[in-house]
Amino acid sequence: MDLTPDDVRDVVRALDSSGLDELHLELADLTLTVRREGAAGWTAEHRVLREPALEGSAEPAVAAEPERARAALPDGTVAVHPPLLGTFYRAPAPGAPPFVDVGDAVDEETVIGIVETMKMMTSVHAGVRGTVVEFRTGNGEFADADAVLLVVEPAGETP
């Protein structure tokens, strides 16, 4: 059983006419705190405690974390992480050539891929000058914020 906005509004009306400033309700399936916030109005903090009634025994698939995205880096190489967690794409559009591939030279500003988070696309920059030696996250794979997308062998100090 859930409370609707209309239910909450009725509680507010009842409190308003009673002169009370706060009501706290605890039921098996939900908790509700309605509070008068001075002259500004009322607030409601509502939590549904009821557990979802899941059909069958279907266990959610546990997202398999690609092992290679966590493996140690070869000495002297640099990992490129996503700017925020999301789905990693290596190309600007399906079927298009990838932004970069193994063996390509990159610099700090080179776009090496796109991360899609909440339907918004963010470019991923290499952030380092050097050569791509390995991809650790595949096209279309989900990447946590600390995942390694690709590995770059930095260029020497000479500019």
Add this chain to the structure above:
Amino acid sequence: MRIRRLLVANRGEIAARVIRTCARLGIESVLAASDADLDSLPARCADRVVRLGPAPAAQSYLDPAAVVRAAVVVGADAVHPGYGFLSENPALATACDEAGIVFVGPTVASLHAVGDKLTARSHAVAAGLPVVPGGEAADLAAAQAVAAEVGYPLLVKAVGGGGGRGMKLVRSAEELPGTLALAVSEAAAAFGDARVYLERYVASGRHVEVQVLGDGVSAVALGDRDCSVQRRYQKLFEEAPAPAIPDHVHADMAAAALALAAHLGYRGLGTVELLYDRDRQTFSFLEMNARIQVEHPVTEMVTGLDLVAEQIAVAEGLPLRLRQEDITLTGHAVECRINAEDWADDFRPAPGRIERVVLPAGDGIRVDTHVQGGSVVPPHYDSLLAKLVVHGTDRADALARARAALELLRIDGVVTTAPMHRALLDDDEFAAGGVDTAFFERFLADRRQPAGVS
């Protein structure tokens, strides 16, 4: 046919919204949830939950076969598709028809008629609606011919696009070949349909839309909404009725929307999107959305109707329960979309764990949300957390009440766009009413002055 068990094939606040109406109508609700949503607030509110598939939408909410399979497994006699995802995809409606399951939406024929933007445009013309000058661009020569008629700047739009997706601005003839080629390849990749068409770009236009409800025989218009406050074609704030429009134009827009609904023999909820020219006080047809909209609560506030209940009734095959003369609009309603985004950092998305949710409550206030303390906002889907909907006696009253309500709203744990709405509601141009779709970018640019945003 009376619907007794309904599969909600969506997530987020609209899933919670549909479940609420099911509970009120005595319909058993079964939520089809991806792995990321099995423990969501809608999952806790639904009578039952069935697993739809893995978190990525392509393998769950966007898979028609998975949705129909879930409906069959739980013995649902209807599917509500919400908005987005498969709501306007004829493949789901067709699969439901074949499985003998009611699709809570328009007929497959209507979905085809309005889903293809060029077909929708020709239906609008046939129904007598004014359209923005433009036409199909099958190749560069055809595009140049159309461009010569409509002039620059113009928009290249994907036939399979809509809702702001698949549009590109062309400022001059020199830009046309390059932008056209890019638009064609992007349309092919994004929509599986490479066709594009051109439309005149209206610089100072407002996005106004009319809500219609049809039973396949007749239709009623349920007032209009203004959704001009947008960033990159994504709506941020909506209101009903559309402000600063003469009464006779409101009436003409409603009549135009009804003419299109009648022409289509439309059944279900639909929204006729119009481009309103501020200077000329005229409107043109843009597209029709064959689903319930995110912003439907502002219409519910001013009409007193439950649009989901009406949608379910016509899906059951019942005739309209409303006559046009029964519909009266009372006061003014506004909606602030509270998204998990940091507007101070270029609207950077902010998925994460919600710690606490405290919402304003009372007369004329409604918050539609899918989060509570402990909820996880996954990165796989859109960023909408909650819709703050406020009803007032008139626009000024609604805005004042919305300002007060925003001060009380508290969503801890992720960054939200609530501060953006506070700034918006304090803006003089916005408060005056009737801003165009370019307003919000100007508003943002003004705030990027050295003082910065806080």
